[in-house]
Amino acid sequence: MTSLLQRFRLSFVLGLFSALLLAGCSTTRTVESNVNAYSTLTALPAPPTYRLERLPSQNANAVRFDAIESQAQQALANVGLQRDDRNASLVLQLGAEAGFVPNPYWNAYGYGYGYPGFGPSPFYGSFGFGFGRGWGFGMGTGWMMDRPTPLHHRKVSLILRDAKSQKIVYETSAVFEDVWTDDPAIYGVLFRQALAGFPTPPQGTRVVRTLVDRTTTVPLPDSATAPAPAKVESAPAPASR
Structure with missing residues (x-):
């Protein structure tokens, strides 16, 4: 009986070690988000330019919002849109928010806790359509x-x-809702996912997955992107420089 127990313990330890080793060796991560898009565009506008219109809350927190704005501009450039405040055919408004939500896996098993829904993070706030309690990376x-x-x-x-x-x-x-996050890099991934299919995306809600580098959270080129399941779309990788 003792020998059997020892073998069981050894097998358990080896299995746990193998799982941790595989997780540590992985160099990629999949970021999955729910994208909701609507468009009346049929092609890129001419000229393919835009100007950014900041909201009062964004101007009041300009230094903090700059990182979000930069991530959005990179994603827009990736789909062919360039910022040109003097000769813009489009006007852009951005929004970004952060916080915590209950884990549905635990709630399904009756593990409730004091988050009655979406709540603001003590370290993050929201920019765009309402401003939250703070900010941090x-x-x-x-x-x-x-x-x-x-x-x-x-x-x-x-x-x-x-x-x-x-x-x-x-x-x-x-x-995007997960036990993991990486700020502000995650916002760049989300902006790219939000613009997947631009200017003629599937209308309505869909799931978009992007394979990113585990260390930098930078999206990988399309050639390195894992095949996506049906009805799941991969966001475009950044344009090579």
Whole structure:
């Protein structure tokens, strides 16, 4: 009996070690978000330019918002749009938010805790359509044995208007919820996912997955992207420089 127990313990330890080794050797991570997009565009506008219209909350926190704005501009350039405040055919409004949400896996088994829904993060806030409690950058993940780990909630949104008519021609958002996050890099991935299929994306909600470098959270080229399941779209990789 003792020998059997020892073998069981040894097998368990070896299995755990192998799992940790495989996880440590992995160099990629899949970022999955729910993208909701609507467009009346049929092609890139001429000229393919835009100007950014900041909201009062964004101007009040300009230094903090700059990182979000930079991530969005890179994603827009990746789909062929360039910022030109003097000769813009489109007007852009950005939104970004962060916080925590309950982990649905634990809630399904009756492990409730004091998050009655989406709540603002003590370190992050929101930019765009409402401003939250603060801001900060970092990489987050964790585990607590006495209470379930909540999910990091990250969301970005973009609205494009025709500069002359002021009519909305493109509206999109991407929502990411996971026990892991990497700020501000995750926002760059989400902006790229939100713009997947631009200027003629599938209308409505869909899941978009992007394979990123585990260390830098930079999206990998299309050639290195794992095949996506049906009805799941891969966001474009950054344009090579």
